[in-house]
Amino acid sequence: MSIQIRAIEPKDNPVIAELIRVIFREYKIDKPGTVYTDPTTDALYELFEKDGSTYWLAEEDGVILGGCGIYPTDGLPDGCVELVKFYVSAVARGKGVGKLLMQKSIESAQHFGYNEVYLESFPELNTAIGMYEKAGFKNLTGPLGNSGHFACNVWMLLVL
Template identity: 55%
Template sequence: MSPVTIRTIQPADNPALAIIIRNALAEFGANKPGTVYYDATTDALYELFRQPGSIYYVAELDGVLIGGAGIFPSPGLPDGTCELVKMYLAAAARGKGIGKLLIDKALAFAGEAGYRNVYIETMPELRKAMSVYEKFGFKYLDGPMGNTGHFGCDIWMLKEL
């Protein structure tokens, strides 16, 4: 396998990323209201991640986008807390350690940006992702933090940096 390139998002990445995200949610039956499947920002990730305190990394293999993950200062989160967001991989890219590369890079940015905690919202349909987050030291919470608007997510996790 060729080496995977991890880089920051560019405007031309928007359409391919929107497809990867929506395909992954549909594949796992998680394409429901209150998720990023229906979120307009899913089609404009480059623009969304211009916000200070945020970053979005994409993974590329042989010039083809295969996934991404971001850090975002979601509304209503406590000071010093950001959210790991839009962590999705194309089906062919899973199980190869690419998600780990993206999460490592995102968590490193969060620490360098001065965040002390990283929050995640997910759903039972994405069990595989939950086990990955557990390996990174994310702990389950009893309820949501902040105001993400993703009422379709009913699993919440937090990691101290």
């Protein structure tokens, strides 16, 4: 496997948006208050032009396998950034693609000078949650910031 991790480009928008929505349907979490209905999902390149943010894609032989980024979500404490839009296609799971994407995003958070990484998820994504726990994320009792993703009910924080 020769997986490349690279920054998102404008041409990637429709491909990664469809990959995200396929995964949401797969896990039956395609509902309001999630990335599934968030209009920014169709314009991730533009979203991640914001200072202090970045979005990484995993690609193999020209096929996008997944993506993950960091974003300074409104309302987060100073020095905290959100790990966002972290999805890996079914064919690429279990091959270390997610771990590569998450590590690259955490390195980016450190590069930008953040000292905490926050995330929101769902219990249905238990494999991802296990990966977050292995990386040192701890469960929180409620959400931080104003992501607008009110349907999420798992909140975690990593202190860098």
